[in-house]
Amino acid sequence: EPEVTQTPSHQVTQMGQEVILRCVPISNHLYFYWYRQILGQKVEFLVSFYNNEISEKSEIFDDQFSVERPDGSNFTLKIRSTKLEDSAMYFCASRVGAARTDTQYFGPGTRLTVL
Amino acid sequence: AQSVTQLGSHVSVSEGALVLLRCNYSSSVPPYLFWYVQYPNQGLQLLLKYTSAATLVKGINGFEAEFKKSETSFHLTKPSAHMSDAAEYFCAVSASNAGNMLTFGGGTRLMVKP
Numbered sequence: 001e002p003e004v005t006q007t008p009s010h011q012v013t014q015m016g017q018e019v020i021l022r023c024v025p026i027s028n029h030l031y032f033y034w035y036r037q038i039l040g041q042k043v044e045f046l047v048s049f050y051n052n053e054i055s056e057k058s059e060i061f062d063d064q065f066s067v068e069r070p071d072g073s074n075f076t077l078k079i080r081s082t083k084l085e086d087s088a089m090y091f092c093a094s095r096v097g098a099a100r101t102d103t104q105y106f107g108p109g110t111r112l113t114v115l
Numbered sequence: 116a117q118s119v120t121q122l123g124s125h126v127s128v129s130e131g132a133l134v135l136l137r138c139n140y141s142s143s144v145p146p147y148l149f150w151y152v153q154y155p156n157q158g159l160q161l162l163l164k165y166t167s168a169a170t171l172v173k174g175i176n177g178f179e180a181e182f183k184k185s186e187t188s189f190h191l192t193k194p195s196a197h198m199s200d201a202a203e204y205f206c207a208v209s210a211s212n213a214g215n216m217l218t219f220g221g222g223t224r225l226m227v228k229p
Binding site (some may be wrong): 004006023031033035041042043044045048050055056058088091094095099100101102103104105106107108 | 147149156157158159160161164166198205207209210211212214215216217218219220221222
């Protein structure tokens with residue numbers, strides 16, 4: 001069964017460094033998402049992406065964050081200058097179509113630790 | 116705007132006992148609701164979803180949920196817990212905006228005692 005994959009599974013970085021988290025969505029899906037979960041807290045929406053542009057973003061998704069689909073398969077989240085509070089599990093998700101009822105399929109996550 | 120509240124961050128049941136995980140929603144539009152499960156060190160896996168076709172929804176692994184509009188609830192149940200059900204369970208509602216992002220509840224960690 002097709003699945004969303006994410007790399008790396010763990011990333012440790014120093015505060016102020018740039019990180020890129022990578023995701024390969026399911027191949028025929030058109031809508032892509034990033035969520036994060038700070039330890040002990042809710043899963044929070046960051047951004048949605050469709051047709052090579054951001055369709056929605058949350059207040060968390062400030063100028064330090066960016067997303068890109070550099071080729072036909074990868075979907076990346078970049079954090080330009082990491083802060084301690086960016087430490088979290090980051091989940092990528094994809095969805096085949098535009099209906100609210102369409103399932104979002106999640107990847108296994110990347111655990112980001114900012115020191 | 117939509118929101119979801121899960122009552123009980125931790126629920127403990129004995130193997131073979133009924134599992135009941137509570138989810139209440141708030142939505143200004145007809146809600147579409149989802150239950151996801153997260154096993155340790157894994158991503159979120161869809162258990163079931165409510166799409167207005169039927170109020171009682173059956174999912175994987177013997178779980179089901181009933182949508183009750185009058186109570187704004189979408190509680191998850193399973194008649195008999197297995198040890199393998201131990202995981203974190205998330206209720207979520209789909210937004211009505213262009214991105215249709217999911218808004219999650221705080222999660223409920225289910226522990227199953229032998």
